Amino acid sequence: QYGVARLSDGSHPNAPWRRLLALVVACCGLSAGECRAAPNVLVILVQDWRASVTESPDWMPKFQTIRKRGVTFENAHAASTLENASRTSLWTGLLPSTSGVTLDDQDWRRAVAMTNVRTLPEHFRENGYRTAAGGRVFYSNHGGAEALLLSNDGGGRRGYELDVAWELRFPEVGVQVPKRALSDSPKLEETEDGQIVAWACDFLQRESDKPFFAVVGLGGLALPRQVPKAYFDRASEIEAVLAPVEDAAEDVKDLPPFPKNRFCDFWGSPGAGVQNYGAAALMCDDMIAQVVAALDAGPHASNTLVLITSTRGAMLGEKRCELGGTLWESATRVPLIAFGPDIETIARPQQQAVSLIDVYPTLCDWARLNPPVHLEGKSFRRCVGDLGYGVDRVVTTMAGSGGSPSYGVRDVDWHYIRYADGSEELYDHQQDHDERENQAVMTITQAERTRLAGFIPPTTVGFSRLVDQVPQLQTEKGSTQLWLQAGDVLPYQAMPSLPGRGLFLDLAFDYEPRFHRNAVLACWGTDEAGFAVHVENGSPTLSLYHKGKREAFAGTPLTMKGPVELKIVMALQGAVEISLNGENAVVKQGPYQTGFPGQPKNALLVGRVGALPLSKDHPQRTPFDGSFQRFNLTLVSPQEVQGSAQTPPEDATVLRAQPASAGL
Numbered sequence: 001q002y003g004v005a006r007l008s009d010g011s012h013p014n015a016p017w018r019r020l021l022a023l024v025v026a027c028c029g030l031s032a033g034e035c036r037a038a039p040n041v042l043v044i045l046v047q048d049w050r051a052s053v054t055e056s057p058d059w060m061p062k063f064q065t066i067r068k069r070g071v072t073f074e075n076a077h078a079a080s081t082l083e084n085a086s087r088t089s090l091w092t093g094l095l096p097s098t099s100g101v102t103l104d105d106q107d108w109r110r111a112v113a114m115t116n117v118r119t120l121p122e123h124f125r126e127n128g129y130r131t132a133a134g135g136r137v138f139y140s141n142h143g144g145a146e147a148l149l150l151s152n153d154g155g156g157r158r159g160y161e162l163d164v165a166w167e168l169r170f171p172e173v174g175v176q177v178p179k180r181a182l183s184d185s186p187k188l189e190e191t192e193d194g195q196i197v198a199w200a201c202d203f204l205q206r207e208s209d210k211p212f213f214a215v216v217g218l219g220g221l222a223l224p225r226q227v228p229k230a231y232f233d234r235a236s237e238i239e240a241v242l243a244p245v246e247d248a249a250e251d252v253k254d255l256p257p258f259p260k261n262r263f264c265d266f267w268g269s270p271g272a273g274v275q276n277y278g279a280a281a282l283m284c285d286d287m288i289a290q291v292v293a294a295l296d297a298g299p300h301a302s303n304t305l306v307l308i309t310s311t312r313g314a315m316l317g318e319k320r321c322e323l324g325g326t327l328w329e330s331a332t333r334v335p336l337i338a339f340g341p342d343i344e345t346i347a348r349p350q351q352q353a354v355s356l357i358d359v360y361p362t363l364c365d366w367a368r369l370n371p372p373v374h375l376e377g378k379s380f381r382r383c384v385g386d387l388g389y390g391v392d393r394v395v396t397t398m399a400g401s402g403g404s405p406s407y408g409v410r411d412v413d414w415h416y417i418r419y420a421d422g423s424e425e426l427y428d429h430q431q432d433h434d435e436r437e438n439q440a441v442m443t444i445t446q447a448e449r450t451r452l453a454g455f456i457p458p459t460t461v462g463f464s465r466l467v468d469q470v471p472q473l474q475t476e477k478g479s480t481q482l483w484l485q486a487g488d489v490l491p492y493q494a495m496p497s498l499p500g501r502g503l504f505l506d507l508a509f510d511y512e513p514r515f516h517r518n519a520v521l522a523c524w525g526t527d528e529a530g531f532a533v534h535v536e537n538g539s540p541t542l543s544l545y546h547k548g549k550r551e552a553f554a555g556t557p558l559t560m561k562g563p564v565e566l567k568i569v570m571a572l573q574g575a576v577e578i579s580l581n582g583e584n585a586v587v588k589q590g591p592y593q594t595g596f597p598g599q600p601k602n603a604l605l606v607g608r609v610g611a612l613p614l615s616k617d618h619p620q621r622t623p624f625d626g627s628f629q630r631f632n633l634t635l636v637s638p639q640e641v642q643g644s645a646q647t648p649p650e651d652a653t654v655l656r657a658q659p660a661s662a663g664l
Contacts, residue, residue, distance in 0.1 A: 002230045030508040038211040039341055039367055040304040041124065042204075042287060042295065045090075046220035046335075047083070047136060048324055050242075051076070053221075058240035059281045062289040062306060066308070068148050070339025071157060071384050074349035074626030077332045077410055078312040079357050081325040083570070084108065086311045086356065087337035091119045091138065093360035093375035095396070096458035102402040104139065106626060107160050107464050114462050117373055120360045121165040124213035127369050132203055134170035135196035135217035135470040138162060142192060142226075143217070147179045149515055150622040152318075158515055160625075170199040174514065176217070185229040188283075188320040188609035192226050193218045195289045196633075201294035208300070210220075211367075216291055220284045221314065224276035227283050235278035242274050242281075243330070244434055252319050256423030258406075264320045269519030273322050275313070305340035305366050307359065325399060327408035328419045329427070329435050332397040342366065344385045351387065355395035355408045382429070394455045401458035407628070409452040416452035424449060464489040478637035484522070486607035486628050492600055500595040502636035503570040505533055505542075508629040511564045513538065519624040522631070523602025523610045532612050535624070540578055542568050544591065545612060546598055553592045556580045563629070570596070572638055595638065606631060 050634035051074075057064050065151035067359045080096045088094070088101045088108040094117070101108045108114060118126070140159020143151060150156040157177040166238045171178040181190035200216045219226065253265050290310065295301055302505035313331045315321040324331055336354065339345070343366070357377035364371040365379040383390040397408040404420040413434065417425040424440035426449055439445045466488045471483040480496040507521065516535055525545065532543045539554040555578030558564060567585075569577040574593045602611050609623045 010320075013529045022105075025568060027626060029377050032086070032317060036338045038128075039302055040208075040211050040300050041129075041213045041363055041367060042291075042304050042306045043213075043215045043363075044218070044291060044306070044308040045137065045215060046218045046284060046288075046308075046310045047222040048312060048314045048615070049221050049284070049335055050314045050316065050330060051310075051333045051335045052330065053242065053277075053281050054337075056139050056240060056242075059242065059278055060285040062285050066288065066292055066339075067337055068347070068427060069345065070306075070337060071346040072349040073336040073338075073352070073354050073380065075351050075412065076309070076336035076354045077356070077395050077397050077408075079308075079355055079395075079397060080333055081312055081327060081331055083311055083324075085398065087137070087139050088311075090356040090359055091121070091312070091370075092117055093120070093377045095357060095376055096374060096398045096402070097405070097460040100402060100407065100461045100463040100500075102398065102400070102460065102463070105608075107487070107607070107623065108138070109160060109162065109625070111463050112465055112487065117374055119165055121213055122162070122217065123360075123364070123369070123372060124367070125165065125167065128210060130168070130208060130210055130212040131166050131214070132168035132170075132212055133166050133176075133215040134199045134203070135178075135193070135215075136176055136219060137165075137215050137217045138176065142177055142180050142223075143183065148622070149175060150519070150625065156622070158625075164353075166437065168203070169387045170196065170203075172271075174512070180226055182223065183573075186226060188228050191228070193220065193283070193287050195292050200291050204291070204294045204300060205298045211302075211303075218284065218287060218300075219247065220287070220310075221277060221280045224280050227276075227279045230280045231279040232275065234282050236385050241555065242278055242315035243318055247316055251436055254441060255425065256351060256419065256421075258419040258423045259417075259425075263315075263323055263326045274316055277316060284462050303341055305343065305363070306338065307361070307363065308335065308337045309356065310334040311356075319411065326420075327397060327406060329415055329429075332408050332410070333531045338366075340366075346385055350380075350383055351412055352383045352390040353393045353412055354383070355397075358395075394452070396455055396457065402463065407456045409441065409455050411452070414448060414452060416449055418453055418456060426452075463487070467491070475640070476635075478638035478642050480635045480637075482633045484604075484606045484628075484631040484633055486624075488604070489608065490604040491602055493547040495524070495600070495604055496635055498524075498529075498596045498599055498635060500613045500638060501593055502572040503542075503568070504634040504636055505566070505568040506570075506630065506632040506633075506634075507533070507564075507566040509564055509566070509624070509631075510562070510626045511535075511558050512561050512626060515556070516624055516626060519622050520607075520609050521624045522604070522606045522633075523612050524602070524604040526602050526611045526614055528601065529596075529598030530600040530602065530610075530612055531570075531596075533566075538581060540564075540566050540568070542570065542576060542578065543612070544570070544596075546591070550613075551584075552590050553578060553590065554584045556583065572636065583655060602648050 036076050047359045049530050053059050061571035078086040085096045085106040100111045100113045121131045138160045143157040148156045149158040157175050161176050178195045180192045313333050314324050315331050322596045357378050361371045361375050361377050361379040365381040391412050394411045399406045406419040409416040413430050415427045418421045425438045426440040427435040473481045478526045516536050527545045528547050530545045538557045542550045553576040565581050566578040574590045576590040577585040577587050607624050
């Protein structure tokens with residue numbers, strides 16, 4: 001049911017740790033049974049799970065018993081209101097302003113600032129844990145009606161998966177989300193979450209020869225169409241209110257124009273939306289209860305730390321809004337419950353402000369592992385049972401892109417919001433838990449607003465390299481060579497002139513047919529003027545665009561997984577040559593006899609998708625998410641016959657680990 005990762009020599013990735021542990025035990029003169037066992041860790045992560053719903057015995061009756069087993073952090077918040085950025089912060093322990101990952105279409109694995117950053121599951125795996133995952137861990141989705149593994153916006157059933165993080169993976173290595181039933185009333189076992197929970201229950205029943213770090217990632221509240229009819233029937237009989245919306249129109253009167261114009265009135269039929277959410281909550285209640293029951297009945301019940309949380313909250317009509325990307329409390333606050341060995345059962349919820357970036361250091365703390373030095377979060381382990389400890393904690397939540405972000409700032413008493421245009425909101429949660437009165441309009445709150453604004457990150461690093469960080473060389477005959485890497489986004493205004501020039505592309509990359517059979521390696525421009533190098537139906541392809549017309553040139557089909565050496569030439573005389581793995585080139589006559597005819601007016605993107613309609617048969621235009629060993633692009637001048645791949649000269653621009661200023 002799941003894949004097992006091995007090293008190239010066939011050995012287990014953690015074999016060295018086993019030998020080291022045996023050596024330590026022997027040197028100490030202790031038996032393995034006398035050593036204190038490292039705890040297992042189980043993380044249950046639910047998408048779009050509104051914290052207040054978890055506190056309702058009507059909507060989540062079984063979860064109330066689970067909450068009583070440990071500690072609830074009632075003032076926990078996502079680091080971003082967008083799914084991809086929130087998940088990235090959770091698993092890396094970095095704020096979006098530090099990682100540069102702020103939008104859903106940014107493959108976090110390509111971010112410049114992520115170089116040498118170990119994720120939470122990687123850290124546990126390197127410390128001798130068996131890592132296992134089922135479902136949505138990193139950003140992904142169901143892949144639509146075709147169950148695509150990859151799609152344009154970073155979705156698809158693979159999504160932004162990190163293959164090296166897991167020893168065991170469900171539904172298979174490299175894939176996060178199982179295929180779902182295409183039905184408006186699916187059977188529970190056919191749903192995405194039903195399959196993931198069945199795998200999790202089986203995993204938790206099995207013995208393990210070493211501690212495990214496991215993640216169960218549920219689509220949960222984001223998948224109302226993946227909810228069996230029985231849950232909708234139950235939801236229709238529940239009278240409890242999911243969200244206080246009776247005076248939503250009145251509630252927006254003191255809001256600044258910025259949020260009012262962007263977020264309010266984005267709702268259709270609130271009754272239907274709330275019923276859908278309620279039905280999904282009832283199903284989620286059953287799913288989580290099944291996982292916890294399987295843990296209790298299995299061999300790991302007494303030695304497993306359990307942490308249950310969400311990627312972000314949700315608005316259900318308050319302030320006339322049904323979006324997940326806002327900065328109001330219902331959208332930023334997430335459930336956060338922990339129980340297990342060494343975690344005291346606390347009846348009263350903890351009120352200290354905590355963030356999802358704090359989960360990484362906290363789990364290291366509970367598992368007695370040294371945390372990596374890159375973490376920005378702080379462990380909240382000491383907050384458990386001590387309501388006075390950590391009351392000065394302050395957390396932030398970003399919304400929007402890195403270029404013009406808005407921020408929410410939360411401490412134990414106040415929730416401050418500053419939008420990209422400088423407008424503000426301020427709510428006193430000691431008196432106004434539902435955020436009905438915006439106190440930012442009051443002069444008396446100026447000091448409080450100034451204090452909280454001081455916690456907002458002053459800058460956001462760029463997701464990709466800056467133009468001056470991309471090595472390039474102008475040859476004596478006027479050709480321009482660029483040494484590119486995955487994730488590069490070069491604005492067309494900063495690119496050299498293309499009209500009248502030829503092209504030479506020299507690439508080395510890893511090909512995986514499951515994911516890359518139709519994938520974009522790089523593109524520049526639009527269908528008015530531009531080109532793309534991509535894989536179409538398994539064949540390396542160069543597509544040339546001019547005035548809305550596409551000319552495509554395909555090379556020898558790729559048939560096997562593995563390394564690929566690809567060279568593509570568009571000669572000034574018009575011929576197009578495509579050479580694969582050093583074999584004889586496929587040569588065809590191209591449309592341009594005197595070089596490329598126009599200047600592209602859209603950015604050059606590497607491993608990302610731009611504005612080019614690559615094929616009517618493949619409208620998803622999925623990005624290539626594999627590894628590049630080499631990506632050299634030469635814009636060939638008329639004075640040269642063709643370009644040639646070279647090693648960057650010593651005086652070429654030196655690559656830096658992180659960009660020096662905000663993103664492009």
